Each structure stands twice: as structure tokens, then as C-alpha cells.
Amino acid sequence: MTDLAQKPKLASKAKLRLDAKTGKYILLYPEKGLLLNATGAAILKLCTGEHTLENIIAALASEFQSEPAALEAEVLTFVQGLLDRGLLQAEP
Amino acid sequence: MSSEASTDDRLYTLIAELTYRCPLRCVYCSNPTDLAAHPDRLQTADWLRVFRQAAELGALQLNLSGGEPLLRSDLEALVAGAHELDFYTNLITSGVPLTRERLTRLRDAGLSSVQVSIQDAEATDSDRIAGRVSFEHKLEVAGWVKELGLPLTVNMVLHRQNLSRTGAMIALAERLGADRLELANTQYLAWALLNRSALLPSRAALDEARDVARAARERLKGKIEVLFVLPDYYSDRPKACMSGWGKRYVLVSPDGLALPCHLAHTLPGLTFDNVQERSLSDIWLNSSGFNAFRGEAWMPEPCASCERRTLDFGGCRCQAFHLLGDAAKTDPACALSPEHGLIQSARAAAQTEQLIPLELRYRKFGG
Numbered sequence: 067m068t069d070l071a072q073k074p075k076l077a078s079k080a081k082l083r084l085d086a087k088t089g090k091y092i093l094l095y096p097e098k099g100l101l102l103n104a105t106g107a108a109i110l111k112l113c114t115g116e117h118t119l120e121n122i123i124a125a126l127a128s129e130f131q132s133e134p135a136a137l138e139a140e141v142l143t144f145v146q147g148l149l150d151r152g153l154l155q156a157e158p
Numbered sequence: 159m160s161s162e163a164s165t166d167d168r169l170y171t172l173i174a175e176l177t178y179r180c181p182l183r184c185v186y187c188s189n190p191t192d193l194a195a196h197p198d199r200l201q202t203a204d205w206l207r208v209f210r211q212a213a214e215l216g217a218l219q220l221n222l223s224g225g226e227p228l229l230r231s232d233l234e235a236l237v238a239g240a241h242e243l244d245f246y247t248n249l250i251t252s253g254v255p256l257t258r259e260r261l262t263r264l265r266d267a268g269l270s271s272v273q274v275s276i277q278d279a280e281a282t283d284s285d286r287i288a289g290r291v292s293f294e295h296k297l298e299v300a301g302w303v304k305e306l307g308l309p310l311t312v313n314m315v316l317h318r319q320n321l322s323r324t325g326a327m328i329a330l331a332e333r334l335g336a337d338r339l340e341l342a343n344t345q346y347l348a349w350a351l352l353n354r355s356a357l358l359p360s361r362a363a364l365d366e367a368r369d370v371a372r373a374a375r376e377r378l379k380g381k382i383e384v385l386f387v388l389p390d391y392y393s394d395r396p397k398a399c400m401s402g403w404g405k406r407y408v409l410v411s412p413d414g415l416a417l418p419c420h421l422a423h424t425l426p427g428l429t430f431d432n433v434q435e436r437s438l439s440d441i442w443l444n445s446s447g448f449n450a451f452r453g454e455a456w457m458p459e460p461c462a463s464c465e466r467r468t469l470d471f472g473g474c475r476c477q478a479f480h481l482l483g484d485a486a487k488t489d490p491a492c493a494l495s496p497e498h499g500l501i502q503s504a505r506a507a508a509q510t511e512q513l514i515p516l517e518l519r520y521r522k523f524g525g
Contacts (some may be wrong), residue, residue: 069172071363073313077309077337078307078308078309078337078374079270079271079309079337081246081270083218085216086216087216090281092218092390094218094219094246095246095309096248096270096273096309096338097171097219097221097245097248097272098309099170099246146201146380149380150364150379150380151304151390152337152338152379152380152381152383
């Protein structure tokens with residue numbers, strides 16, 4: 067289970083960049099890319115290994131003018147999915 | 159019968175096959191069999207111009223491949239140029255010849271990731287398939303990739319002579335600290351088609367290896383991304399080759415041909431343009447070669463009325479040509495193809511044990 071105190075960080079194989087053609091952020095890794103929506107991009111920009119998941123959720127709630135509790139499930143699912151795919155690493 | 163590029167066609171990946179030269183002689187090489195007809199014709203400036211034109215078309219990924227890309231002495235300059243264009247640059251290499259110093263320079267030039275091929279779980283068999291003593295050096299190269307902080311993909315090509323060692327190959331990738339492991343079954347085109355009888359596995363061997371890979375994928379989740387790619391001959395439905403003709407990929411050959419796939423230049427009757435004569439954007443949007451199999455107007459039955467046509471785009475054009483003599487037919491790997499019997503008989507012949515392994519034909523120039 068995802069621990070709110072952990073600090074997710076992009077894996078060395080993953081690179082976040084803006085895709086000029088779509089105006090969206092894309093997470094690139096060998097041979098593939100994951101086109102992100104606004105929430106996904108906002109989460110990954112904060113996945114630097116410096117911020118806890120709890121802080122990331124709070125920052126997002128402020129950016130998207132929402133309640134942290136309303137965002138928590140979505141963020142945790144997204145982060146866990148990328149942890150499972152080795153695109154994020156959890157720093158304790 | 160051709161269609162123009164649609165708004166759905168978006169270039170994501172440029173595959174730069176910098177040279178077909180290679181120190182290895184792998185028996186399943188995916189380069190065309192007329193290697194000598196495609197010498198290195200592009201200079202550093204030509205490649206850099208192609209990279210820029212690909213980036214303008216929207217490409218985000220660049221695979222520096224071959225042959226062996228390390229044989230280009232300007233590889234550092236090419237990596238640096240790709241980095242300036244913000245590409246995700248993947249070096250696809252045999253690891254031969256490479257020193258730690260050169261790998262450090264490539265990293266410093268902005269390389270994003272390295273894929274090293276290893277032909278088997280131990281030296282004798284790996285070197286036999288590669289046609290050169292190379293296994294121990296490859297392990298050393300994989301070690302440097304990790305030490306230098308670069309992401310490592312280990313690519314292992316599977317076939318009847320090594321499938322039973324899939325577990326040992328996974329263990330080797332773990333030991334090397336791979337971030338990604340491609341267990342890619344041989345596809346029977348080019349050199350592999352010449353060696354098909356010696357390489358095509360039985361269904362039982364394939365199923366067993368797939369189960370081993372599945373268990374490893376689950377066990378290694380979050381540590382190593384484990385991919386297992388079926389051979390078309392056992393998939394019953396064709397793969398979406400290159401994600402569709404002229405939809406996501408451009409490959410540029412060492413002599414400068416812009417192609418929709420690795421072997422498109424082996425298809426007769428099609429014209430492919432050279433990046434020295436025409437811009438990549440013009441080729442992508444307007445060339446007859448890229449438009450030949452876009453859309454659905456070219457499709458024969460059973461593809462034309464098949465609900466899967468938007469998923470697999472009729473499969474692999476090269477497989478249709480090299481097995482049936484007509485690139486515009488349904489890929490015979492599809493069980494719905496009227497000529498699927500060709501695949502079934504090749505499979506049937508692969509079910510019996512070969513007491514004496516068949517002789518292998520090694521890749522060579524002028525072969």
C-alpha cells in the first residue's frame with residue numbers, strides 16, 4: 067500500500083517533457099511514452115524525491131482548488147501504477 | 159489504392175540505422191539480407207539535419223541503431239545533436255566495441271538510455287549465436303551502463319535453441335541490474351527466415367518460457383520491466399506492425415532511405431525516397447512509399463471487413479511479401495488469412511525434437 071510519507075521520484079529511465087504537438091506533458095521511457103493529463107503532469111512535476119505524497123496531494127488540491135481528500139484516491143492510484151511500472155521510485 | 163497521411167498519423171520515433179556494419183553475425187539479424195547494397199552514405203551533418211526534421215514533425219524518441227552504431231566515429235556528435243533537440247535518445251548496441259571512457263563521453267553528450275543485446279544466459283551459446291566471442295564483454299558493458307547511472311535495457315532474442323534457458327536469462331538480467339528486459343522472440347524475416355527451421359520453437363517450449371516470463375514480471379514488478387514478445391507464427395492474430403504503416407515511426411537506413419519499417423526497402427514495386435534528396439516532412443506527408451499502405455483502401459479481404467483492422471492494420475507487409483510474394487495481402491500470421499496454412503505447416507514441422515541441431519547461416523555482407 068502506498069505510504070503518504072514516502073517521497074516519489076522519477077526513475078532514471080523516465081523523462082518528463084512538453085510535447086509541442088499536443089501541448090501536453092509526456093513521460094518518455096525506452097521505446098514508449100505516456101501522454102499525461104493536467105493532473106498527471108502536475109503530480110509528476112512534484113515527483114523530485116523532495117516532496118512527500120501528502121505534500122504533493124496538498125499542493126495539487128491548492129492548484130486545482132479541490133479538497134485533498136477528494137484527490138487522494140486518484141493520486142495514489144496514479145502513483146502506484148507508475149511505481150509498479152518502475153517509472154517512479156519511492157524514497158523512504 | 160494508397161491514402162494520404164491523416165491527422166492520426168503522428169511521428170513519435172525516429173529509428174536511425176546508422177550503419178549496417180556490425181562485428182556480430184547473429185543468425186536472426188533483422189537487417190536486410192542485401193547488406194552490401196546499403197553502405198553508409200550519410201555524413202554527420204546529414205544525420206543531424208534528419209534529426210532536426212524529425213523533431214519538427216513531432217518525434218520525441220530517437221533510437222540510434224544499426225548494425226552496430228558504435229562503429230560510427232561521430233556517434234558522440236550525433237548524441238549531442240539529439241540532446242540539443244531534447245530527444246529521448248536510446249543507444250541500441252551489441253556493446254562491441256566499447257570502452258568505459260567512450261560510454262562516459264556518450265553519457266556526457268546526453269544519452270538517455272542504453273540497450274545491450276545478449277544472446278543467451280552463458281558464454282558458449284551466446285557467442286555461438288552471435289558468431290563472435292562477445293558474451294563476457296557484454297556483461298562488462300552492462301556493468302558500466304549501471305555504474306555511469308544510465309538506464310539499462312537487456313535485449314535477449316528467443317528461439318528454439320535458448321527458450322528453455324529463459325529462467326537463467328532473467329536471472330542474468332537481475333544480476334546485471336537491468337531496468338528493463340526484453341525477451342523478444344525471433345520474428346521470421348530477413349536472416350531469421352533463412353534460419354527458420356533451426357530457430358522456430360515448438361508450442362510447448364514457447365508456452366513454458368512464457369509462463370516463466372509471466373511469473374518473473376509479477377515478481378520483479380517495479381524493479382525490472384519484463385517484456386515477452388511472442389513470435390508472429392504463434393500469435394494467431396497479426397501484430398500491429400510498427401503501430402501501423404506510416405503512423406508512428408520513420409526508419410532511416412545507412413544509405414539515407416526514409417522507410418516505414420526495417421525491411422520496407424525489400425518490397426518490390428514501392429518507391430522510397432532518400433533524405434539527401436527530399437525533406438523528411440515531405441517524405442512523411444507526400445511520398446508514395448509512405449502512403450502505399452496508409453488507411454484501409456489497400457486492404458484485401460479478410461482485412462477489409464474485419465473488425466480488428468483498426469487494431470492490427472492488416473499486420474506485417476514484409477511478412478506478406480516474403481511468404482506470399484505480395485505485400486498487399488493479409489499477413490499470413492493471421493489465422494483468418496486464406497494462406498495461414500503456410501504458418502501452420504512451419505509450426506507443425508517445429509513440434510518435433512531436432513536430434514542434431516540444423517546448421518545456422520550467419521549474417522554476412524555480399525551473402
